[in-house]
Structures are given as structure tokens and as C-alpha cells.
Amino acid sequence: MVNDLNLNPINLYEYEKRAELILPHDNWDFIAAGAMDELTTEKNRTALDALSLRPRFLRDITERSINTSVLGTPISLPVMICPTGGHGIAHPNAECETAMGAGMSDTLMMCSTSSNKSLEEIADAATGPLWFQLYHRGYDLTEMLVKRAEEAGYKAIALTVDVPSPSPKERDLKNHYARDLELGNFRGIGKSEEEISGTDETPGWRVSRVAPMTWQELDWLRSLTSLPLVLKGLRTAEDARIAVECGVDGILVSNHGGRQMDATMSAIETLPEIVSAVNGKAEVYLDSGIRRGSDVLKALALGATAVGVGRPLYWGLAVKGAEGVHGILECLREEVDRAMSYTGQSDVKALDEGLVNIPYGWGSGTTAP
Ligand SMILES: Cc1cc2nc3c(=O)[nH]c(=O)nc-3n(C[C@H](O)[C@H](O)[C@H](O)COP(=O)(O)O)c2cc1C
Numbered sequence: 001m002v003n004d005l006n007l008n009p010i011n012l013y014e015y016e017k018r019a020e021l022i023l024p025h026d027n028w029d030f031i032a033a034g035a036m037d038e039l040t041t042e043k044n045r046t047a048l049d050a051l052s053l054r055p056r057f058l059r060d061i062t063e064r065s066i067n068t069s070v071l072g073t074p075i076s077l078p079v080m081i082c083p084t085g086g087h088g089i090a091h092p093n094a095e096c097e098t099a100m101g102a103g104m105s106d107t108l109m110m111c112s113t114s115s116n117k118s119l120e121e122i123a124d125a126a127t128g129p130l131w132f133q134l135y136h137r138g139y140d141l142t143e144m145l146v147k148r149a150e151e152a153g154y155k156a157i158a159l160t161v162d163v164p165s166p167s168p169k170e171r172d173l174k175n176h177y178a179r180d181l182e183l184g185n186f187r188g189i190g191k192s193e194e195e196i197s198g199t200d201e202t203p204g205w206r207v208s209r210v211a212p213m214t215w216q217e218l219d220w221l222r223s224l225t226s227l228p229l230v231l232k233g234l235r236t237a238e239d240a241r242i243a244v245e246c247g248v249d250g251i252l253v254s255n256h257g258g259r260q261m262d263a264t265m266s267a268i269e270t271l272p273e274i275v276s277a278v279n280g281k282a283e284v285y286l287d288s289g290i291r292r293g294s295d296v297l298k299a300l301a302l303g304a305t306a307v308g309v310g311r312p313l314y315w316g317l318a319v320k321g322a323e324g325v326h327g328i329l330e331c332l333r334e335e336v337d338r339a340m341s342y343t344g345q346s347d348v349k350a351l352d353e354g355l356v357n358i359p360y361g362w363g364s365g366t367t368a369p
Pocket residue numbers: 030031032044082083084085112113114133160200201232254255256257258259287288289290308309310311312
């Protein structure tokens with residue numbers, strides 16, 4: 001029986017099915033939801049599925065290396081944990097539990113501004129490297145967050161740029177979804193909910209009206225910290241070029257798992273134009289829809305240094321806490337390694353476009369001006 005709770009899940013989809021049985025319906029919907037008709041969420045998968053791998057044989061693949069590094073930090077597999085708000089809906093120990101799971105797999109976790117635990121609590125629990133994901137909450141609060149992240153040992157700031165205004169998911173509206181979990185990073189600072197809560201995951205948190213950050217303010221952000229800066233959510237070559245001119249260190253190509261704006265391209269379809277625009281001047285990563293080791297290889301072959309997973313971390317947390325987060329990462333590790341062997345590859349850092357067959361018409365329209 002597929003969902004026999006005594007069996008260990010054998011892949012991410014099995015974790016997903018198991019988590020759906022465990023989580024309260026409205027929490028499940030909140031995690032699974034995409035914006036509006038959820039077409040972009042679906043496209044993240046169909047666009048990855050439309051790519052095929054071109055295996056090479058009769059090569060020496062006995063020694064396979066799947067470790068890499070992101071902004072100089074080594075990780076044991078090219079898969080990271082994406083920043084997602086409010087892990088407390090899947091596990092009482094929230095982001096601390098996730099950080100322990102990521103550490104067990106010796107990879108990096110990005111921690112959301114909207115975490116239930118504070119960034120310091122997560123840093124105390126973590127055994128692996130951390131980046132701090134920043135939502136701009138106005139000059140004072142943003143400065144406070146960035147300085148605390150640097151002080152707590154975070155290795156980069158990842159500014160999420162693709163949430164200029166609130167995007168309530170229609171599933172949540174129908175469910176009248178509300179959460180009363182604490183926003184750990186703002187505990188005890190005496191600010192109203194409207195000031196600390198962002199435009200990101202709106203239900204149950206009143207939304208701040210802080211104007212979104214603009215390119216002009218990136219210099220100010222950089223002046224606050226010596227940490228490297230990653231922009232999360234860029235979707236076009238035009239923006240990638242500006243980002244590089246602004247001197248950003250990394251770009252996380254992402255459409256937020258299709259949660260913020262529907263009717264946009266899938267993340268993987270936007271990867272080639274961004275990689276080409278960046279032209280090696282910054283690292284490029286990708287998230288949105290990654291579920292299999294073969295997906296990881298496709299993204300790396302098209303120019304990503306590493307990928308991230310979002311929803312699957314909740315599935316792992318719900319099923320088995322830190323062990324479950326470790327579990328989903330280890331499923332991916334095994335699948336990446338197997339896919340490397342099947343395709344005649346011995347180093348994830350050396351994958352190139354020749355590994356992927358791109359069907360005619362895929363991503364058409366991505367040719368940026
Ligand atoms: C429930 C949920 C909450 C999220 N919260 C945040 C957040 O606080 N900050 C952020 O930058 N991205 C957030 N994201 C987006 C993820 O970082 C990531 O881009 C996305 O989940 C990747 O797609 P995937 O879920 O298909 O792997 C969230 C995603 C989910 C599913």
C-alpha cells in the first residue's frame with residue numbers, strides 16, 4: 001500500500017502524500033497553493049518534465065562527485081533548503097527542526113524573515129551553513145535584521161524581490177485561513193503587526209504597507225553589511241543585467257513556486273536567458289518545482305550552481321521532523337548520484353548544456369531583448 005505509514009517514503013512524492021494525510025487541511029492547502037489558477041505552479045513541473053537528459057556511456061563514472069560550493073561555502077549536494085515562512089505549521093520546533101535536518105545532510109538552509117523562530121534561535125540549532133532571506137520591512141527594521149543576521153553568523157543576505165504586493169492564495173481565502181504563530185524575528189520589539197508582517201504570506205498576518213525596495217536602494221542595503229548579496233525571484237535577462245551591474249553576488253531564479261503571480265513562465269524556462277545575461281559575473285541558482293534528482297541535473301546543466309526546494313521541506317517536517325527534512329534531501333542525493341551515473345557524468349560542477357535535450361518551442365519567448 002503506497003501510503004503505509006510504516007514504510008519509509010522512497011521519494012519526495014511519497015513524502016508529499018504522507019504529509020497530506022498528517023497535516024490539517026488548511027495548513028496543507030496553504031503550503032500547496034499557488035497564485036490564482038495555479039498555472040505557474042503547474043508549469044514549473046511540466047517545463048521540467050519536457051526536458052530530457054542525453055545520457056553518455058562507456059565513460060569512467062566510478063568516482064562521482066556531487067558536492068559543490070555556493071558563494072565559497074561547501075555543500076555536500078547541490079540542493080539547498082529554500083526560505084519559507086512559518087515552519088511551525090508543520091512542526092512545533094519549526095525552523096530549528098528544519099535547520100537540524102539540513103545540517104544532517106550537510107547543506108545550506110535559507111531562513112525566511114517570516115520564520116516562527118528567531119534567526120538567532122535557528123543559528124543556535126543549525127549545524128550547517130545559513131543564509132538570511134530578507135523581506136524589506138522599512139529602513140529601520142531591515143537594517144536591524146541584516147545586522148542581526150551578520151552578527152549571528154549567516155553567510156549571505158538573500159533579498160526576495162518578487163513580492164511587491166500581497167498575493168493571497170485563493171485556497172486560503174476560501175478556507176478563511178488564519179494563523180496565530182509568532183514571527184520570531186520581531187519578538188519583543190514592540191512593533192505592531194502591520195509593521196512586522198509583510199506582503200508575502202498574508203493570511204492571518206496584517207500586511208505592512210512599506211514601499212517595496214528599488215534598484216536605487218540596493219547600494220544602501222549593501223552599505224549595511226559586508227555579507228554577499230543574492231537576489232531571489234528575478235525572472236528576466238533585463239533585470240539580471242541590472243543586478244550584475246549593481247554588483248550582486250548571486251541570483252536565485254525563482255517564481256516563488258508559482259505563489260505570487262500566476263501566468264508567468266516557469267522558473268526553469270527563464271534560467272537560460274538569465275545565465276546568459278549574467279555571463280559568469282554572479283552565481284545563479286534555481287528553485288520552483290524541483291522534485292527529482294533528474295530535475296537537479298537539468299538545472300545544473302543549464303547553468304545553475306545549485307537548486308532549492310520549498311514545499312518538500314514541509315513534507316519532510318510533517319512526516320518526521322528533522323529526520324524527514326534530512327530524508328527528502330537524502331532522496332534527492334541518491335537520485336542525483338544515480339542520474340549522474342546513468343548519464344555518464346562524474347562531477348556536478350562540470351555539467352553542460354549537452355546533457356539536456358530542449359524540445360522545439362520550449363521556453364520560446366525567452367529570447368530577451
Ligand atoms: C508555504 C511557503 C512559504 C514561503 N515563504 C517564503 C518566504 O517567506 N520567503 C521567500 O523568499 N520565499 C518563500 N517561499 C518560496 C520558496 O522560497 C521557494 O521559492 C518555492 O517554494 C520553491 O518552489 P517549490 O515549493 O516548488 O520547491 C515560500 C514557499 C512556500 C511553499
